[in-house]
Amino acid sequence: MIFEVIFFSFKSPTTPRLEQMQKIQYQSHSHFPGDMSNVVVVLDNGGGLLKAGLGGERDPSTVLPNCLLRPLSSKKWLHPSPTIAASSSEDPLDLTSAAVRRPLDRGYLINPDLQRDIWAHLFNSLLHISPSQSSLLLTEPLFNLPSIQRATDELVFEDFNFSALYVADSPSLAHLYETSRRHVVSRGAAQCSLVVDCGFSFTHAAPVFQNFTLNYAVKRIDLGGKALTNYLKELVSYRSVNVMDETFLMDDVKEKLCFVSLDVARDLGVARKPGKKNLLRCTYVLPDGVTHTKGFVKDPDQAQRYLSLTDGAPPSNLGAKVDMDHIEVTEKPEDRKRIDLTKNEFDLTNERFLVPEMLFHPADLGMNQAGLAECIVRAVNSCHPHLHPILYESIILTGGSTLFPRFAERLERELRPLVPDDYQVKMTTQENPILGVWRGGSLLASSPDFEAMCVTKSEYEELGSARCRRRFFH
Numbered sequence: 173m174i175f176e177v178i179f180f181s182f183k184s185p186t187t188p189r190l191e192q193m194q195k196i197q198y199q200s201h202s203h204f205p206g207d208m209s210n211v212v213v214v215l216d217n218g219g220g221l222l223k224a225g226l227g228g229e230r231d232p233s234t235v236l237p238n239c240l241l242r243p244l245s246s247k248k249w250l251h252p253s254p255t256i257a258a259s260s261s262e263d264p265l266d267l268t269s270a271a272v273r274r275p276l277d278r279g280y281l282i283n284p285d286l287q288r289d290i291w292a293h294l295f296n297s298l299l300h301i302s303p304s305q306s307s308l309l310l311t312e313p314l315f316n317l318p319s320i321q322r323a324t325d326e327l328v329f330e331d332f333n334f335s336a337l338y339v340a341d342s343p344s345l346a347h348l349y350e351t352s353r354r355h356v357v358s359r360g361a362a363q364c365s366l367v368v369d370c371g372f373s374f375t376h377a378a379p380v381f382q383n384f385t386l387n388y389a390v391k392r393i394d395l396g397g398k399a400l401t402n403y404l405k406e407l408v409s410y411r412s413v414n415v416m417d418e419t420f421l422m423d424d425v426k427e428k429l430c431f432v433s434l435d436v437a438r439d440l441g442v443a444r445k446p447g448k449k450n451l452l453r454c455t456y457v458l459p460d461g462v463t464h465t466k467g468f469v470k471d472p473d474q475a476q477r478y479l480s481l482t483d484g485a486p487p488s489n490l491g492a493k494v495d496m497d498h499i500e501v502t503e504k505p506e507d508r509k510r511i512d513l514t515k516n517e518f519d520l521t522n523e524r525f526l527v528p529e530m531l532f533h534p535a536d537l538g539m540n541q542a543g544l545a546e547c548i549v550r551a552v553n554s555c556h557p558h559l560h561p562i563l564y565e566s567i568i569l570t571g572g573s574t575l576f577p578r579f580a581e582r583l584e585r586e587l588r589p590l591v592p593d594d595y596q597v598k599m600t601t602q603e604n605p606i607l608g609v610w611r612g613g614s615l616l617a618s619s620p621d622f623e624a625m626c627v628t629k630s631e632y633e634e635l636g637s638a639r640c641r642r643r644f645f646h
Contacts, residue, residue, distance in 0.1 A: 212617040216610040219276040220372030223610040227617025242271045266465040267420045279313040279373035307336035325637040336626035343367035343378035345612030346570045365566040370573035372397045377551040389554035391547045412518035431577040433525035443522035451477045457517045545586035565596045
């Protein structure tokens with residue numbers, strides 16, 4: 173399927189600066205103009221998920237965890253199944269207490285050998301491409317160390333023998349994709365935005381101007397999806413059952429049951445209510461390894477009752493809504509306790525909103541860092557004053573943690589009192605925050621300027637990694 177998008181060109185040291193918008197197309201795959209055999213592989217190499225596909229396509233060919241895992245039933249480290257394929261059918265592997273090895277730690281590559289193994293499986297078994305006849309568009313974290321950059325270049329050019337490489341950061345690609353989707357935008361909004369990237373390892377507030385991230389203004393919170401999952405593990409392990417080794421299981425719990433509170437004091441009061449008056453209580457069933465190898469929410473309708481907590485409604489007035497709920501507790505208290513122990517399940521109440529709350533108040537975890545709203549204000553104030561109103565009215569939310577229900581609404585409430593009254597605050601949540609960066613990379617790979625922006629293998633061999641990296645303005 174082909175459809176048109178608007179592409180705002182990157183500046184390049186080898187091409188003239190383009191101020192106008194150019195039309196390009198998503199196609200089945202992307203080629204360099206002069207070499208029809210050279211496809212472009214777009215790889216968003218995240219700390220949690222790896223998204224890969226061919227440039228010019230709208231969606232990646234595969235999305236899989238960027239790790240190796242070893243279930244209890246196996247003596248070997250295995251490659252996880254792609255999440256796209258696994259979502260449509262039951263994963264045959266029982267991942268209960270599976271050990272995990274990741275090549276990236278706190279956002280940075282620490283194990284190139286492990287990353288090589290994962291990439292080899294990706295290119296050979298999933299994408300079925302020949303690296304020597306392909307170019308690579310790769311994402312890397314902001315403020316990447318030169319030693320890690322050298323290790324990455326060695327992987328690309330020496331181990332896999334790619335013909336060319338372009339390295340981009342996530343905020344610039346997210347900005348590029350959102351710009352392409354806006355049909356009517358002001359000139360300032362098309363050139364400038366503030367990307368809030370809530371990723372696996374970090375949360376960044378990154379101003380982007382003319383498709384380049386302003387590194388001097390980027391602000392970071394050392395909290396991401398991994399830290400939130402670990403915090404949820406600790407809460408559940410302390411209160412219910414030991415789940416400290418259940419990484420994949422607790423990721424599932426977090427994604428299905430956690431939400432952002434709009435009134436923390438009110439919701440804490442609701443969470444203390446006993447029995448059926450507690451609108452936040454829900455039950456998660458652990459896998460038993462026999463009838464099901466994955467955990468699941470016991471009653472999805474019960475898990476959605478928190479949506480009836482509307483603004484301005486005191487907790488005491490919400491009990492009537494619970495009485496109408498079809499879930500009725502008829503057992504005696506001692507019977508309920510006995511059943512909970514035999515069914516291998518646990519309840520969640522205030523854990524559901526206390527975990528995402530850490531993004532807004534890291535100090536509650538003992539971290540001496542500002543919350544997300546203050547982080548955004550500091551990033552904007554680091555830019556030229558003329559950019560401030562444009563940045564506030566073009567905030568782009570990307571990354572998996574922005575999928576928490578009510579995330580954007582809570583962030584706007586926290587941000588509004590910190591922003592001058594004459595500035596507008598507008599937020600855009602990407603249609604798919606997990607794939608938004610990859611789609612921006614796919615657009616860039618389809619640009620007619622892309623070939624001139626890349627570093628070729630011959631240039632790398634002649635000039636070395638450090639000089640070639642100057643091409644990317646990082």
